[in-house]
Amino acid sequence: MxxxxxxxxxxxxxxxxxxxxxxxxxxxxxxxxxxxxxxxxxxxxxxxxxxxxxxxxxxxxxxxxxIDRAVRALDDASSSAELMRRACERVAELCSAKRVVLSRLDGDRIIPVTWFSADPGTMPSPPAEFDIVDGSPEAEALATNTVSVGPDVPVALQELLGVNGFTTAPVVVGGAAAALVHVSSPLDDTRRRALGVFVEVLGGCFERVGLESRRERQNALLHDSARRWAGDTDVDTAPPRGASELAPAQTDPDAAEQPLLDPLTDREADVVRLVLTGASNSAIAEELVITVDTVKSHVKRILRKTGATNRAELIARYQSGTR
The missing domain is CATH 1.10.287 (Helix Hairpins)
Structure with a gap:
């Protein structure tokens, strides 16, 4: 031997x-x-x-x-743009990488939207979008929802990432890959696993920011409708919280100037917000962590207070802003 x-x-x-x-x-x-x-x-x-x-x-x-530092850095991001910027910075630190690119997916196209360089003084021009190639690390990462390593950097990213190999990972939002992260070096097993954990958390953060954005738009719609019902055309004022942002409908034209004697409670306001999205009673119960019977009771009181005969009429009133 x-x-x-x-x-x-x-x-x-x-x-x-x-x-x-x-x-x-x-x-x-x-x-x-x-x-x-x-x-x-x-x-x-x-x-x-x-x-x-x-x-x-x-x-x-x-x-x-x-990983802990990277995840905590995402907690208070207030917009998708801020979340993407922080994500690139944290991935670079987590993976000891000089440059990171985050791209959104549009069908079979990869569209770079945010990138980070440890040496911003030599930052190249924005990378161009490019196609997902069959058999490429990007295609493999998207097909398996896992981190993938490749030796050949896509041409569109070579000026930014260099040519000495790369690592890519999908960001899954709502059960589907919505973005890709490219890191400017092939990572070892430990850091590939770390990147996989981080992008999983990042996907959840995108869902949270998107949900908060939708809620803000819904609340703005409810506020505008309530102000119109009350005869106030100044809808640019910031909406108050709670019951005052959801005034009940005035069904009697002569009662337009009367004060609202039975406004919606905070919980009823939450229920109305979800009703306007088309959510079922069971979905509302799950969102608000209450029972379906409690939701039904809230809906009955809301219909009584607003003068609507059913959910469809309630939704129509809020969307049209009519009394």
Whole structure:
């Protein structure tokens, strides 16, 4: 059997495991003098293994702390643009990468929208959009919803990412890939897993920001309708919170100037907001963490207060702003 390689000649964990196995196998049949030499070599290899394990543990701890910092940086992003900018910065830190590109998906097109460079003084021109190529790392990442590594950087991104390989990961929003992150280097297993965790959280953050944006638009619609019902044309004033932003309809023209004696409660206002989206009673119950029977009771009171005979009429009144 050929001599096992010296520990200094070993560069990978696989080679190290193989060398240890070879030494153990040879020791079973070696004479005493040879066994002594093999024993010393085995000690060297095991020391190398212990050191590698310790380094790996420390590296995993560093990456885990990086994931925590990266996720916390996304918490208070108030818009998709702010979220994308922060995401690129945090990915660069998490992956020890010099440059990161975040692109949105439009069918089979990849459209870069935000990017980060550790050296902004040498920032190239904005990258052009490009097609998803069959069999490419991008196609693989999208097909499997996993992180993928490739040796050949897409031409459109070479000025930004360089040409020495890259890593890409899909950002899944609402169950479908909506974006791709490109990192300017092939990542090792630990950092690929870290990137996978981060983009999963990022997808959830995009859902949150999108939901908050939709709610703001819905609340603005409700506020505008309520102001029109009250005869106030100044709809640019910031809407008050709670019951005052959802005034009940005035069905009697002569009562237009009368004060509202029975306004909607905060919870009823929440129910109306969801009714206007077309949500079912069960969906409203899940969103507000209440029972379906409670939702039904709220809807009955809302219909009574607004003078609407059913949900369809309620929705029509709010959308048209009529009394």
């Amino acid at each position: 050929a001599d096992a390689p010296h520990p200094d000649e070993i560069t990978t964990d696989t080679e190290l495991d193989r060398a240890i196995a070879d030494v153990l196998t040879e020791m079973r049949v070696a004479d005493p003098s040879r066994s002594t030499e093999l024993g010393r070599r085995l000690v060297d290899l095991l020391d190398r293994r212990n050191a590698a394990d310790a380094n790996r543990t420390a590296d995993i701890g560093t990456v885990a702390a990086g």
